[in-house]
Amino acid sequence: TPRVAPQVSADIVQRYAQQIYRQTAAAGMAMIVIDGNQHYFTSAGETRPGSGVRPSKESLFRLASITKLFTSETLVKLDQ
Numbered sequence: 001t002p003r004v005a006p007q008v009s010a011d012i013v014q015r016y017a018q019q020i021y022r023q024t025a026a027a028g029m030a031m032i033v034i035d036g037n038q039h040y041f042t043s044a045g046e047t048r049p050g051s052g053v054r055p056s057k058e059s060l061f062r063l064a065s066i067t068k069l070f071t072s073e074t075l076v077k078l079d080q
């Protein structure tokens with residue numbers, strides 16, 4: 001029988017996001033997970049150190065060189 005990938009849940013996304021955030025020195029983080037027709041968003045930290053504002057779906061992000069490549073590849077895959 002073929003193996004079926006487990007479904008992602010909001011709880012799993014939140015748990016992994018918190019783990020990733022704790023292991024980095026990032027001031028803030030936003031994560032979007034797409035699993036089929038399900039979309040999950042979570043964030044941690046602040047948009048700017050000391051601001052007290054948590055990243056949201058409307059937050060603007062600066063993209064470094066490697067993230068530009070990742071972002072363009074993701075957008076191409078989403079378009080397909």
